[in-house]
Amino acid sequence: MKKFKFKLQRVQDTKEKQVKQKSGELGKLFHQKGIKAQKLKNLHGELDMIQREIYEKTMEGCPVHEILARHKYADEITQQIKHTRKQIEQLDEQIEQMQMGLLQLNKEKKILEKLREKRYVQYLQEQNKEEQKVLDETFLLTREFRQVI
Numbered sequence: 001m002k003k004f005k006f007k008l009q010r011v012q013d014t015k016e017k018q019v020k021q022k023s024g025e026l027g028k029l030f031h032q033k034g035i036k037a038q039k040l041k042n043l044h045g046e047l048d049m050i051q052r053e054i055y056e057k058t059m060e061g062c063p064v065h066e067i068l069a070r071h072k073y074a075d076e077i078t079q080q081i082k083h084t085r086k087q088i089e090q091l092d093e094q095i096e097q098m099q100m101g102l103l104q105l106n107k108e109k110k111i112l113e114k115l116r117e118k119r120y121v122q123y124l125q126e127q128n129k130e131e132q133k134v135l136d137e138t139f140l141l142t143r144e145f146r147q148v149i
Helices: 009-060 064-148
Strands: none
Touching: 009 064
């Protein structure tokens, strides 16, 4: 009895490796996005704090140069917020593209798995036919041998 061999096994193995690799890359992108989201949250907190300080200093009658320095710092934080939002949007686009690619790879992997299963069933059917043929021949030979005796 010959051993089952799937001709596209290397292709299937390659697809599985690609799925694992893409999944890892996707995980890294989600991690980066989480870090950027936390940075954005921290920047918003910092901006709120600076805006409260500006209000308090204005109410206290603080010198104008101190208030202007805080406004300048608030503007810098606002720019960082814009930049971080843009980075998050870029990561979202990369994540979406990666998910689409991963979805396609998974489809191809499933197709190969189904094809392998189908070929294995065919293999088993052929093996059963061969076995039945051998059994039939053995039966006929045994029967002929008994008739001769």
